[in-house]
Amino acid sequence: MATHRPSELAIGESTLEPPLTLSTETATPAAAQEAHVRELLNRWGSGGFFRLKYMGEKIFVDRIEQGAAYVVDLRTHYEERTFRQIEEPYGGGPVDDNRVPPDVWQVPVRPAAEFEQxxxxxxxxxxxxxxxxxxxxxxxxxxxxxxxGQGHRVCPNCGGTGMIEQQVAVAGPGDPKNNTMTAPRVLRRRCHCGGGQVRCSACAGNGAQTCGRCRGTGRTKTFEQLQARFYVVEGRQVLDDTPVADKALGELTGECELELKAPLITGHRQVSEKVGQCIAAELKKSHAIDARQQRVLAQSLNVARIPQTEVKYTYAGVERRLWICGKEERVFAPGAPWQRERYWLLVGGIVVAAAIVLVVLAFVLVR
Ligand SMILES: [Zn+2]
Ligand SMILES: [Zn+2]
Ligand SMILES: [Zn+2]
Known part of the structure; x- marks a missing residue:
């Protein structure tokens, strides 16, 4: 009895105790996530001159939370029709004046391709x-x-006098020390125009020109011209509760939350309330047009969900937050610790360099 007890006890103990190999490989998801965050922050820290090197290992992670931002993109293709009265020279040919003009939207216009401007x-x-x-x-x-109508006009060279006056400098007696002294004298000569008038170049001396409005035909044709302008309006809204810049979030990739294309989007499948409200407001804005002049040809709506991991951490006794966003896992860490001594090193370097330049300049100037 006493001989096999220790062995039983030994078996019991070994099954109760966790095996030694369970240190890293079978870690909990939370631990794995924290390890991943630290790895990302280490990489981020080495990506900037002032950033804290091995940041992931130097911080105390308080909490990691999963969230998301939403990027709502709405594109609308519009057509706008306006009219203008046009006049052009008429030199003969058929005139389309014997039928009732169609309604604004009945005028045949070459249709634009999808989202073509x-x-x-x-x-x-x-x-x-x-x-x-x-x-x-x-x-x-x-x-x-x-x-x-005169056929001629005042000569631009002599101003109509027929004579040209020219002031010339003639060497004068001057003082004995400086022989560059001069005295002005006026010379008069006849202008090549003769009597002060020249032939008008605009009408070749005729006094009359071909009428520009009719190009000499004496008749003009007027008509209404329809201008159809096809244009696209793009709107982007970023729904985000973090201090991460909306523009930066818009450049990241996420998962497709909603993708829709229709001649006029009026509804969509169920999304979260916040996103739904944003879409409704954007659609309302895009549909607010003057129907007499404008119409919507096509709309496309895309909503992307950008994952955001919020990390609450402590460094040097100060609680801070940072975010890891998008499939790119980009780190946004406003207020992250940084290497102040590197800043002073840089400032010091610039001061020393400036001093050297000044010394060299002074040396060169003095010589
Ligand atoms: Zn002249
Ligand atoms: Zn003329
Ligand atoms: Zn005319």
Whole structure:
């Protein structure tokens, strides 16, 4: 009896005690997560001059929490139609003036491709009219505006006097020490124009020019031009409770929460209340248009869920927070500890360099 007891006890003890190999491999998910965070922070710490090296090992991790930010992207393709009255010279040809012009949205326009931005201009059918030119009253020619019909104008060289005065410097007696003294003298000569007038170059001396509005035809054609402008408006909203910059979050990858494309998005499947409210507001904004001039052609809605790991940690007795965001696991650590001595080293280096430059400059200038 006494002989086999110790062996029984030994077996019992060994089964109760945890095996020694369970130190790292079968660690709890929380421990594995913390190890991963520390590894990320070590890598982050070595990625910047002022960052704390091996930061992951130097901090005390208080808590790790999983959260998410949402990036709501809405693209809307619009068409806007406006009209303009156009006048152009009429030199003959068919005139489309004998039918009722169609309604704004009935005017045929080449449709734009999906989310294509462009401008199309078309003549509205039935709006062409031909009339006598208002610029020349049908003459085709107008009085030359440069010479007011004279055919000639004042010579620009002599200003109409026929003579050109020129001031020349002639060496004067001066004082004996300085022989550069000069005396001004005026020379007069005849201008090459003769009588102070030159032929008008704008009308070649005719006093009349071809009418620009009708290009000499005496008639113009007016019509309504429809301008269809296809444009895209993109809106991005970032729903985030952390101090991480929205712009930075928008550049990260996450999981697709919602993806929709429709001629006009009016509804979507169930999402969280916060995201739903944001989508509703964005859609409402995108649909607020003047229906007489604008219409929505297509919309696409994308909602991405960007994972965010919040790490509460303590370093040097101060509680701080940082975030690890996106599939990229980018670290955002505002207020993270940094290497102050490196800063002073840099400032000191700059001061010394500046001093050396000054000394060298002074040396060169003195010589
Ligand atoms: Zn004219
Ligand atoms: Zn002249
Ligand atoms: Zn002229």
């Amino acid at each position: 462009q401008v199309e201009k078309v003549v509205v059918p039935g709006t062409e009219r031909v009339a006598l030119c208002g610029g020349c009253a049908g003459n085709g020619r107008v009085v030359c505006p440069q010479c007011h």
